Amino acid sequence: MKENQQAMVDQLKGGLIVSCQAKKEDPIFLPGIISAFAESAIWGGAVGLRLNTPESIREVRPLTKLPIIGLWKQDSEGSDVFITPTMEAVRAVLEAGADIIAVDATDRYAASGKKAFEIIPQIKGEYPDVLILADIRNAEEARHALQLGAHIVAPTLYRFGDNPKSIDSPDFEMLANIVRATDGLGHVFMEGKINTPEEAIQSLYLGAHAVVVGSAITRPHLTTLSFTRKMNKYDKKMPLRY
Ligand SMILES: CC(=O)N[C@H](C=O)[C@@H](O)[C@H](O)[C@H](O)COP(=O)(O)O
Numbered sequence: 001m002k003e004n005q006q007a008m009v010d011q012l013k014g015g016l017i018v019s020c021q022a023k024k025e026d027p028i029f030l031p032g033i034i035s036a037f038a039e040s041a042i043w044g045g046a047v048g049l050r051l052n053t054p055e056s057i058r059e060v061r062p063l064t065k066l067p068i069i070g071l072w073k074q075d076s077e078g079s080d081v082f083i084t085p086t087m088e089a090v091r092a093v094l095e096a097g098a099d100i101i102a103v104d105a106t107d108r109y110a111a112s113g114k115k116a117f118e119i120i121p122q123i124k125g126e127y128p129d130v131l132i133l134a135d136i137r138n139a140e141e142a143r144h145a146l147q148l149g150a151h152i153v154a155p156t157l158y159r160f161g162d163n164p165k166s167i168d169s170p171d172f173e174m175l176a177n178i179v180r181a182t183d184g185l186g187h188v189f190m191e192g193k194i195n196t197p198e199e200a201i202q203s204l205y206l207g208a209h210a211v212v213v214g215s216a217i218t219r220p221h222l223t224t225l226s227f228t229r230k231m232n233k234y235d236k237k238m239p240l241r242y
Pocket residue numbers: 019021050052071156157191192193194212213214215216242
């Protein structure tokens with residue numbers, strides 16, 4: 001890893017990265033909401049931010065020098081790959097001011113007909129100085145992504161694997177397996193359904209370099225649901241993708 005890349009990764013060590021995203025259908029999808037989330041995260045001591053869409057990145061970039069992990073979710077016909085699935089999306093995210101590019105690096109087909117992980121060497125060819133965060137589903141994909149040249153992996157997509165243990169709580173055994181399988185190859189961030197500070201600490205204990213939290217902080221309807229679901233004796237089922 002280059003010196004400036006290492007410095008940025010070091011800056012994130014042991015810290016909380018807040019994913020500030022809102023879906024169009026969310027009640028809180030209002031003008032300025034992403035900046036408000038970002039400012040709140042900064043006030044609260046986050047070491048970095050994870051932002052979806054070039055628009056959100058452009059909005060938040062002037063507010064902070066903290067590392068921004070950028071992505072662009074795009075649904076495409078005939079493919080389940082949706083996190084920054086094309087080089088056009090990568091370019092737009094980086095031009096908007098992201099420091100780290102997050103991409104789907106799973107062993108699944110993108111709409112282009114190529115495997116999702118094939119985007120890693122393409123990014124390295126065009127942006128040799130940019131840090132690449134590979135969003136993957138399991139230890140095998142994590143190892144492969146780092147071997148291809150990604151710098152960081154996160155099990156962001158663990159819920160989209162075969163028979164996920166849970167779709168609304170983190171898979172710590174998977175995290176431990178990823179840490180073991182990638183020893184010496186790169187860094188592991190924990191991401192996906194971290195709902196409490198204790199779970200964040202547990203992730204660090206298991207070897208995560210940093211922890212990304214989204215829904216528990218920035219999607220109040222889901223935070224509400226986490227209370228009501230338990231208070232209603234788990235009567236409500238949570239949908240897979242939200
Ligand atoms: C799977 C997917 O689309 N993940 C997205 C990736 O950017 C976001 O919707 C999540 O909020 C983020 O990964 C943080 O995870 P959680 O919200 O579980 O703390």
